[in-house]
């Protein structure tokens with residue numbers, strides 16, 4: 001069998017084969033989870049919702065008192081070069097920023113050189129079975145921290161929630177706090193009522209402000225659809241006609257089963273189908 005070609009990745013100024021890219025054992029991302037990440041979808045070799053991801057990256061880094069070593073234009077140029085060098089047509093570009101490396105100490109030096117790592121991943125995003133069959137979500141207690149608006153690399157609660165959801169035969173976890181759904185373990189959560197209202201939690205510290213969410217809601221608004229940005233209860237979710245989730249690596253997919261019971265008639269619904277068409281068309285039109 002021919003050897004798998006090493007991906008070209010970007011690390012701190014250099015484009016390198018993946019097996020030649022090395023990080024310090026003292027990197028604060030590794031020791032403290034002191035870092036931020038972004039995942040941007042790639043379709044037809046182009047970046048999807050790029051400006052939204054760069055804006056959120058700048059915000060997250062700002063919220064932890066960090067500084068990006070490059071401008072977002074320079075970062076987008078790196079992403080495009082990685083997509084080209086790796087001949088990526090469909091998948092994601094992963095970006096990780098950390099505060100940098102120094103001997104372990106909770107207190108950090110202000111002059112640290114940040115770490116910036118980017119790599120591509122091949123992934124089928126568009127023609128996935130979930131679009132037709134829907135996903136099964138398990139409701140689970142939200143055990144995360146109080147600043148979920150920051151796209152932190154500290155993802156242990158999500159890793160554990162997804163592990164437990166998968167072990168129980170589900171595809172994704174929906175997190176519940178005080179009887180209210182916050183969001184998916186790695187996605188934004190929506191329900192659609194029997195009278196066609198789209199409900200998703202408003203942005204705040206309880207959830208990550210999804211880039212796909214921003215794009216979908218803007219398109220829905222342009223169509224005059226009714227959107228309620230507010231917390232919704234487990235009971236509302238279970239009584240919904242439809243449910244769906246969004247994320248950069250799923251775009252928008254329906255949820256047809258919640259905690260073992262069908263959502264609505266257990267099939268992807270008309271609102272989901274409409275939003276999916278709107279989103280995919282817009283994603284392609286605005287891709288760079």
Ligand SMILES: Cc1ncc(COP(=O)(O)O)c(C=O)c1O
Nearest residue numbers: 186187188208210211212247248
């Ligand atoms: C907790 C959480 N919420 C929402 C999302 C969706 O965000 P986006 O649409 O920007 O991918 C993600 C994506 O990873 C996530 O991890």
